[in-house]
Amino acid sequence: MPQARTEERTELERVARRLRHNIVRSTTEAGSGHPSTSLSMVEVVAVLYFGGVLRYDPQQPHQPDRDRFILSKGHGAPGLYAVLAEAGFFPVEDLMTLRKMGSPLEGHPNMRRLAGVEASTGSLGQGLSMGIGHAHAARLDESDFRTYVMTGDGEVEQGQVWEAAMHAGNHGLDNLTLIVDRNRHQQTDAVAKVQPLDPLVDKFESFNWEAREIDGHSLDEVAAAFDWARGVSGKPQAIIARTVKGKGVSLLEEAQDKWHGKPIPKEEEARALQEIGAEL
Numbered sequence: 001m002p003q004a005r006t007e008e009r010t011e012l013e014r015v016a017r018r019l020r021h022n023i024v025r026s027t028t029e030a031g032s033g034h035p036s037t038s039l040s041m042v043e044v045v046a047v048l049y050f051g052g053v054l055r056y057d058p059q060q061p062h063q064p065d066r067d068r069f070i071l072s073k074g075h076g077a078p079g080l081y082a083v084l085a086e087a088g089f090f091p092v093e094d095l096m097t098l099r100k101m102g103s104p105l106e107g108h109p110n111m112r113r114l115a116g117v118e119a120s121t122g123s124l125g126q127g128l129s130m131g132i133g134h135a136h137a138a139r140l141d142e143s144d145f146r147t148y149v150m151t152g153d154g155e156v157e158q159g160q161v162w163e164a165a166m167h168a169g170n171h172g173l174d175n176l177t178l179i180v181d182r183n184r185h186q187q188t189d190a191v192a193k194v195q196p197l198d199p200l201v202d203k204f205e206s207f208n209w210e211a212r213e214i215d216g217h218s219l220d221e222v223a224a225a226f227d228w229a230r231g232v233s234g235k236p237q238a239i240i241a242r243t244v245k246g247k248g249v250s251l252l253e254e255a256q257d258k259w260h261g262k263p264i265p266k267e268e269e270a271r272a273l274q275e276i277g278a279e280l
């Protein structure tokens with residue numbers, strides 16, 4: 001790998017570790033929230049914001065030609081807040097106000113209170129429809145901004161997701177990319193037990209999308225997938241990112257259905273941070 005590329009990867013690894021630290025610390029401090037949901041999306045958002053994918057300016061968060069990222073799985077708010085702070089939308093120290101009275105870092109993202117949040121989400125199933133609105137707006141305004149939406153895999157059971165998928169495919173919205181965080185677990189059980197989704201790639205393709213499955217924790221595969229998505233014309237793109245719920249913290253990884261929506265207890269925090277690795 002050329003040296004510049006190696007350095008970029010090392011920097012992204014550092015970003016990913018800092019995001020994991022801040023996800024764990026902010027939810028443990030809050031005594032509530034969804035660390036396992038947030039830890040599974042870290043590499044995807046690290047590459048989006050720091051791998052040269054999203055076009056954004058924290059000094060001008062409403063600039064009309066910015067790219068949009070909509071976190072449809074709004075309960076992953078601690079992960080979104082960690083990356084927005086890292087990107088300079090607000091001070092990193094504010095992460096520790098998560099879920100506190102008066103803080104704009106609400107339990108689920110509120111676009112009216114925090115710059116950088118593109119959509120108020122938390123009621124699952126709506127983000128892709130909102131993203132379609134932005135994708136159509138870009139067309140109407142003859143702007144080249146792109147829209148990225150991330151859903152959970154349990155979330156994909158929602159009927160509205162498929163109505164939206166059908167619409168985006170029929171309209172050939174090639175400025176729209178969906179990432180499905182395929183961690184295979186939802187609130188209380190495995191997705192396959194509640195409502196099997198496979199073959200997910202085939203399903204999107206049959207709705208006139210381009211789709212591919214990747215390792216959602218490989219920075220290289222995530223970066224390559226976004227490159228691929230940008231190159232597709234005439235169809236929206238779905239990236240099915242295989243991930244692990246609670247990635248990086250063994251306590252969460254080992255009992256995924258037990259830890260949904262639960263913070264790491266104070267007495268386990270130090271060990272979790274050590275497992276994630278030094279925050280450089």
Ligand SMILES: Cc1ncc(C[n+]2csc(CCOP(=O)(O)OP(=O)(O)O)c2C)c(N)n1
Pocket residue numbers: 036037040073075122123124125151152153154155156181183185186187245260
């Ligand atoms: C419409 C709606 N129904 C139910 C919920 C409650 N709920 C919150 S998170 C969750 C599970 C989501 O699982 P998944 O989409 O796989 O996300 P993950 O945490 O695994 O990333 C549910 C059912 C909700 N937020 N919105």
Ligand SMILES: [Mg+2]
Pocket residue numbers: 152153154181182183184185186
């Ligand atoms: Mg899931």
